[in-house]
């Protein structure tokens with residue numbers, strides 16, 4: 709298969725999503741990133757990170773932003789045959805959007821035990837009552853992508869604890 713010779717590996721694609729996650733972190737957002745890949749398995753249609761704070765938009769998860777950009781690129785609201793790669797298991801909103809976009813393949817890194825809707829908390833994809841099937845691959849660079857999130861939340865908790873301690877300290881100190 710000559711065409712397959714140009715396909716990017718899931719690891720390579722996840723590295724690109726991870727770059728987006730790091731960009732999110734640098735912007736003060738939760739470090740999660742996503743990219744959409746064309747059916748050829750090589751062309752990157754869009755890449756995005758979380759933008760909920762920057763856009764004051766609760767729906768601006770990296771997956772939604774990446775799906776929107778890819779659809780605009782293709783001038784088509786259906787992304788049939790495309791792959792969505794993201795560093796964290798999509799939530800219910802994003803899993804719903806994946807179905808609406810007819811994404812063929814989802815590759816994600818770390819599971820989200822609190823809000824994941826692709827097997828952890830909910831199983832929105834491949835529900836027996838729904839027609840569209842998504843080929844799901846999980847665990848690609850899971851440790852690296854998960855560590856980025858764990859470190860981020862650890863630092864954030866430490867900062868909140870520090871701020872609280874400073875606020876409750878007597879003025880004479």
Ligand code: ZN
Nearest residue numbers: 769798799802
């Ligand atoms: Zn989401």
